[in-house]
Amino acid sequence: MGDGGDPRRRVPRTDALLARPRLVAAAVHLGRDRVKAVVRQAQDRARRGEITPDEVPEVALAALPSAGPRAVLNATGVVLHTNLGRAVLSDAAIAAVTTAAGHTDVELDLSTGRRARRGRDTMAALAAAVPAAEAVHVVNNGAAALVLAATALAADAEIVVSRGELVEIGDGFRLPDLLISTGARLREVGTTNRTSVSDYAAAVGPRTGFVLKVHPSNFRVTGFTSAVPVRRLAALGAPVVADIGSGLLVPDPLLPDEPDAASTLRDGAALVTASGDKLLGGPQAGLLLGAAELVDRLRRHPLARALRVDKLTLAALAGTLGDRATPTRWALHVDAAALRERTERLRDALVADGRKVEVVPSVAVVGGGGAPGVELDSWALSLPERYAVPLRTGEPPVLGRVVRGRLLLDLRCVPERADEGVRAAVLAVPGDD
Numbered sequence: 001m002g003d004g005g006d007p008r009r010r011v012p013r014t015d016a017l018l019a020r021p022r023l024v025a026a027a028v029h030l031g032r033d034r035v036k037a038v039v040r041q042a043q044d045r046a047r048r049g050e051i052t053p054d055e056v057p058e059v060a061l062a063a064l065p066s067a068g069p070r071a072v073l074n075a076t077g078v079v080l081h082t083n084l085g086r087a088v089l090s091d092a093a094i095a096a097v098t099t100a101a102g103h104t105d106v107e108l109d110l111s112t113g114r115r116a117r118r119g120r121d122t123m124a125a126l127a128a129a130v131p132a133a134e135a136v137h138v139v140n141n142g143a144a145a146l147v148l149a150a151t152a153l154a155a156d157a158e159i160v161v162s163r164g165e166l167v168e169i170g171d172g173f174r175l176p177d178l179l180i181s182t183g184a185r186l187r188e189v190g191t192t193n194r195t196s197v198s199d200y201a202a203a204v205g206p207r208t209g210f211v212l213k214v215h216p217s218n219f220r221v222t223g224f225t226s227a228v229p230v231r232r233l234a235a236l237g238a239p240v241v242a243d244i245g246s247g248l249l250v251p252d253p254l255l256p257d258e259p260d261a262a263s264t265l266r267d268g269a270a271l272v273t274a275s276g277d278k279l280l281g282g283p284q285a286g287l288l289l290g291a292a293e294l295v296d297r298l299r300r301h302p303l304a305r306a307l308r309v310d311k312l313t314l315a316a317l318a319g320t321l322g323d324r325a326t327p328t329r330w331a332l333h334v335d336a337a338a339l340r341e342r343t344e345r346l347r348d349a350l351v352a353d354g355r356k357v358e359v360v361p362s363v364a365v366v367g368g369g370g371a372p373g374v375e376l377d378s379w380a381l382s383l384p385e386r387y388a389v390p391l392r393t394g395e396p397p398v399l400g401r402v403v404r405g406r407l408l409l410d411l412r413c414v415p416e417r418a419d420e421g422v423r424a425a426v427l428a429v430p431g432d433d
Contacts (some may be wrong), residue, residue: 001169002228008046008047008053010053010054010058011043011046011047011053011056012043012053012056013077014036014039014040014043015058017043017056017057018032018035018036018039018041018055019427022061022266022367022395022429023035023039023057023060023061023399024105026061026064028066031418034064034065035060035064035170036334038060038063038064038320038366039056039060039101040396041063042056042057042059042060042063042116042232043056051405058390058393059137060349061393062393064087067151069085070166070396070397071396072084072396072397072398072399073396073397073399073409073414073418073421073422073425074088074399074413074414075361075380075399075400075410075411075413075414075422076366076399076400076410076413077362077364077376077378077380077401077408077410077412077413078196078279078326078364078365078366078368078413079331079332079364079366079367079368079376079412079413080277080328080364080366080367080368080370081368082142082170082278082366082367082368084399086278086284086368087111087276087278087280087281087282087283087326087327087328087368088278088281088326088327088328088413089275089281089282089283089316089319089320089326089327090281090319090323090325090326090327091284091323092319092321092322092323093282093315093316093317093319093320093323093326094317094319095319096315096318097312097316097319099315100113100312100314100315101140101312102171104311104315106118106119106311115264118308118314119309119314120139120277121318122138122314122317122318122321123137123138123373124136124317125317125318125321125322126138126287126289126321129249129321130152130249130250130261130262130265130266130289131262132262132266133261133265133272133289133290134290134292134295135184135289135290135292135293135295135296136287136289136295136305137295137298137299138286138287138288138308138309138313138317138369139278139285139286139288139307139308139309140224140284140285140286140288140307140308140309140313141277141284141285141303142243142245142274142276142277142286142287143169143173143178143249143285143286144307145243145273145274145286145287145288146175146179146241146243146273147178147179147181147182147303147307148285148286148288148298148301148304148307149210149241149271149273149288149298150179150182150184150209150302151180151182151183151209151301151303152297152298152301152325153209153239153241153294153297153298153374154182154184154209155182155209156183156184156212157183157184157185157208157209158186158187158203158207158208158209159179159184159185159186159187159208159209159210159212160187160189160200160203160204160208160210161179161186161187161188161211161212161213161214161348162188162189162190162195162199162214162227162228162236163188163189163190163191163192163195164183164190164192164193164194164195164225164227165213165214165216166186166214166229167214167216167295168285168295169369177342179212180236180409183380184209184321187203187208187243189202189203191320192221193223193224193225193226194224194226195226195227195228197228197232197233197236197266198230199228200228200233200236201236204236204237204238208238209239210239210241210270210271210321211233211236211239211240211242211306212239212240212241212242212243213228213233213241213242213243213269214243215242215243215245215246215259216242216247217277218219218303218375219374228242229267230242230264230268230269231267231268233268234267234268234269234270235242235288235314239271239291240268240269240270240271240292241269241270241271241272241273242259242264242269242271242273243272243273243287243368243414244259244260244261244264244272244273244274245259245273245275245278245369246258246275246279246366246368246369246371247260247261247274247275247277247278247279247280247282247287247370247392248260248274248279248280248370249280250263251263251273252279253335254332254334254374255279255370255371255374257337257364257371257373257374258279258370258371258374261274261287265289265290265318269279269290269292270290270291271288271289271290271291271294271295271298272287272289272290273286273287273288274286274287275284275326275369275374276317277368278368278369278370279319279327279328279366279370279371280320280326280328281327281328281329282316282317282319282320282321282326283313283317283320284313284317284402285309285313285317286307289337297306309410310418317411318389324351326412327415331412331413332366332376334412334425335370336377336378336379336403339378339379339411339412340359340379342360342411342416343359343381343411345378345419346381346411346419346422346423347359347381349423350381350426350427353423353427355383355384355426355427355431356384357381357382357426358381358382359379359380359381359382360379360380360382360406360407360408361377361378361379361380362378362379362380362408362410363375363376363377363378364376364377364378364410364412364413368380376378376412377409378410378412379410380400380408380409380410380411381408381409381411382406382407382408383400383405383406383407383426384405384406384407385402385405385407386429387407387408387426387429388400388402390428391425391426392405394425394428394429395425396421396425397427398421398426399424410416
């Protein structure tokens, strides 16, 4: 009789847990024995009093290894969230990838039956998007583009670069280490906050492979600063390689301080490198655009083979270049008033369901190492902080951000068709607000 109040007696039975739809689905991918082992671990934790019996299902689900990447609803207000895979592919890009999943003419001319240049349609689309480029090439990411340029153009030479542009690019990787690994020597000029054209001029000479201009796309230095634009560097005589970072191909009035490939080439850069999965809104890729002679040297270098992209990336990039209405562009340019109305409709639905939720002003950002000074006026649902973990570990996972004890869900990067999914996810969290 005394055991009736023991919470350990309320631990869900194994067979009942394994019959839950999400655990049944997990067993299909991971195997029943593996899922059963995780369930029993969660039950044991509840019996030891580490978690409550009601938490056993969610703890078991959270402990399961993923069978692959899970789709996540990005309600953080960060458009290009690096931890969420940066740019979301457009419908056109997804359709192109689906087609490319089978056999394709990626290196075959169907009219002649002979081998053709790999990804020629994608290269033609990229060249058409930036007419200022005499030639283009694509490798597997932005860092690879710079490594290929340094290897092919300065393996036994000097790269002249400002000390203020020797940045860390993420995950502990630093630009100086990356460049030195190619066999190039760095000729650092200027200071952290100020570099003049005379600093570059004094360093350029017979041993110069190229002058490197790096856009500090994930931070800002303000105050007593000076930097030299590409057009003045181009007058020094050595080739200028400009790493613009975030992949903007043409100017965007919303991002006036973000360099774009077309303008940088017109200013005299011999070669521009950029990422494909940031402001361009495409797949992870490294874009190389510039003088035909330099691009051809890079394309024919032995390292280019190791850095080449697969057919799926080529397809996704071609689809992105042919579609101006990418999810990235939409999220950046969505009207704040329309976003507020949409957020209020979802708020009203949740209030009608008995939840205490508010609509509050929010500030969204570009993210992904792009436009660090730009803030986007936005709106968000405001919920108690306790919603954060169950929403993040639910199905689908809904990721927001916690600010001063409240969970904010900014719908800027959430497709409108997913609003009902957000509502269902919130309602799946026990109430008691």
